[in-house]
Amino acid sequence: MSFLDSLDRISYGKILSLGVFLALLFGVPTTVLLVQQQTQIASRAYQKPEVMAEKKPPAGPIPAEPPQVGRVFPWVGKIGDIVWIQGFHFGNNPSQKSLKIGGVTIKEEDVAGWRDDQIQAIIPAGAGQGGIVEVRIGNHPVSQSLPIVLYDRNAKIKLRKQGNTLIALNGGQIAKVKAWTGDEKTPTEMVEGDINPNPAGETSVFDTGGKPMLTLLLFDSNSNILPYYVDPIEFGF
Amino acid sequence: MDNLSSAPANYIAPAPVSSPPPAAPAATPASSPMGQTPGYPPTNFVPPPVSTSGVKITTYTGSGKSLRGLIKLALLILLPIGLAVGGALTVSRYIFETTYKQTKGVLLVVPMKDTNWADLGVVFEPLVSLPVKTTTGYQTNQFLLDSGAVVSSLPREWATKTGQDLAFLPRSTFRGFGSTTSFAYQGEMMVMLGEQEFKLPVVFTEANTTKSLLGRKGFFETYSIYFNHKEKQIEIRE
Numbered sequence: 001m002s003f004l005d006s007l008d009r010i011s012y013g014k015i016l017s018l019g020v021f022l023a024l025l026f027g028v029p030t031t032v033l034l035v036q037q038q039t040q041i042a043s044r045a046y047q048k049p050e051v052m053a054e055k056k057p058p059a060g061p062i063p064a065e066p067p068q069v070g071r072v073f074p075w076v077g078k079i080g081d082i083v084w085i086q087g088f089h090f091g092n093n094p095s096q097k098s099l100k101i102g103g104v105t106i107k108e109e110d111v112a113g114w115r116d117d118q119i120q121a122i123i124p125a126g127a128g129q130g131g132i133v134e135v136r137i138g139n140h141p142v143s144q145s146l147p148i149v150l151y152d153r154n155a156k157i158k159l160r161k162q163g164n165t166l167i168a169l170n171g172g173q174i175a176k177v178k179a180w181t182g183d184e185k186t187p188t189e190m191v192e193g194d195i196n197p198n199p200a201g202e203t204s205v206f207d208t209g210g211k212p213m214l215t216l217l218l219f220d221s222n223s224n225i226l227p228y229y230v231d232p233i234e235f236g237f
Numbered sequence: 238m239d240n241l242s243s244a245p246a247n248y249i250a251p252a253p254v255s256s257p258p259p260a261a262p263a264a265t266p267a268s269s270p271m272g273q274t275p276g277y278p279p280t281n282f283v284p285p286p287v288s289t290s291g292v293k294i295t296t297y298t299g300s301g302k303s304l305r306g307l308i309k310l311a312l313l314i315l316l317p318i319g320l321a322v323g324g325a326l327t328v329s330r331y332i333f334e335t336t337y338k339q340t341k342g343v344l345l346v347v348p349m350k351d352t353n354w355a356d357l358g359v360v361f362e363p364l365v366s367l368p369v370k371t372t373t374g375y376q377t378n379q380f381l382l383d384s385g386a387v388v389s390s391l392p393r394e395w396a397t398k399t400g401q402d403l404a405f406l407p408r409s410t411f412r413g414f415g416s417t418t419s420f421a422y423q424g425e426m427m428v429m430l431g432e433q434e435f436k437l438p439v440v441f442t443e444a445n446t447t448k449s450l451l452g453r454k455g456f457f458e459t460y461s462i463y464f465n466h467k468e469k470q471i472e473i474r475e
Contacts, residue, residue, distance in 0.1 A: 002303070002306075004303050004306025004307060004310065005302055005303075005306060006306075008305045012312075015312050019313055019316030019317045019320065020316070020320060021317075023316065023317040023320030023321040023324065024320075027317075027321030027324045031324065031325040031328045034329040077408065081408035082408055084410075113410070153405055229404040229405070230404065231404060232393070232404060232408075232422070233393060233394070237420050
């Protein structure tokens with residue numbers, strides 16, 4: 001009797017059973033062997049990028065024209081916030097320059113950028129409420145900005161826009177408003193007025209008439225400047 | 238056997254498989270006095286009619302046996318090999334992936350996505366989708382892995398979603414692509430990397446100036462990003 005005849009005498013069920021048994025017999029040790037192999041990674045790992053400090057441009061010459069501060073944008077901010085001082089004749093990082101915000105001289109490292117039409121600087125600790133920005137370059141006369149408003153987490157008044165009207169929330173203390181409008185094409189205009197606040201709700205404080213806002217101060221009955229904050233998205237910054 | 242040959246025409250002997258004939262006696266039994274062989278019907282015996290329905294008739298040939306034997310042999314060889322190899326590969330692949338993730342500290346594996354550029358052809362995009370914690374639960378957002386960015390960024394509308402007020406976040410300047418500048422607000426975001434939640438520093442910027450980015454601060458300086466081109470996947474490792 002041949003080998004094939006002998007196999008033929010085994011039923012298919014037994015053949016399958018035997019096949020599974022043999023699979024386990026050889027498969028398990030093979031799997032264990034494969035699993036125990038050391039994984040090899042041929043590629044090199046990603047190298048972390050170096051942290052680079054942004055270099056400032058080298059000191060440039062003193063501009064021929066005296067500096068002219070246009071506006072400080074935005075006119076509201078916190079200690080540590082950056083502001084853009086826009087204007088003309090600032091030079092490109094001139095060698096002789098001085099910048100003050102709220103009466104505090106700004107350190108060189110707190111000047112984020114200085115080019116001919118814009119200075120970027122951080123509002124320093126100690127800056128006074130309603131302070132101004134002063135720019136001096138070389139022997140030119142100092143150029144000053146309009147006052148800016150400082151606030152912190154304790155600020156209760158929130159200014160909102162409703163069309164051209166500025167509305168104060170929680171503005172029960174507001175007694176007086178002083179606002180400036182204009183830009184490089186529109187002459188600067190100052191508007192001052194008394195306010196009858198609505199202690200329980202919204203208080204309309206100013207109508208811009210569609211003119212660009214430069215700054216706005218709110219005063220209480222003792223002529224103290226009241227801090228307030230705005231939603232940056234709503235006011236476009 | 239002559240007695241059988243005289244059987245009626247409708248009598249069919251059973252097939253050997255179904256009913257093999259009785260083994261031949263070792264010796265011819267002695268005849269009875271009546272001339273009959275013991276164990277066999279008498280000569281005048283007429284068997285009852287047998288139905289053929291349900292009876293399987295199988296014939297064997299030598300080549301048929303060999304073919305079936307060959308099939309069973311092949312089955313006996315190939316079945317264990319197939320099962321063993323398949324099982325071994327499946328198990329080892331699963332264990333390999335698990336071991337690979339553990340040994341390499343892989344937090345997240347993201348398949349690479351290709352973009353077909355008109356002038357450059359197909360190029361993969363280093364994009365990962367991560368769940369970001371919001372006030373209403375997790376919301377998946379797509380980030381560009383950007384080692385050129387100092388810090389991660391999100392459109393500023395995400396500040397409200399994540400429960401942060403832009404007005405009270407530190408404000409800085411963000412330089413985007415092409416040296417465009419805008420204001421950025423420094424906050425934090427909680428993201429899920431795999432099954433773990435991590436806090437990452439982020440700046441909220443104007444949406445039209447930049448995509449959502451994963452930058453160096455807190456991300457590239459904390460995690461290793463591995464572009465596995467062989468597996469076509471991006472791995473974020475501890």
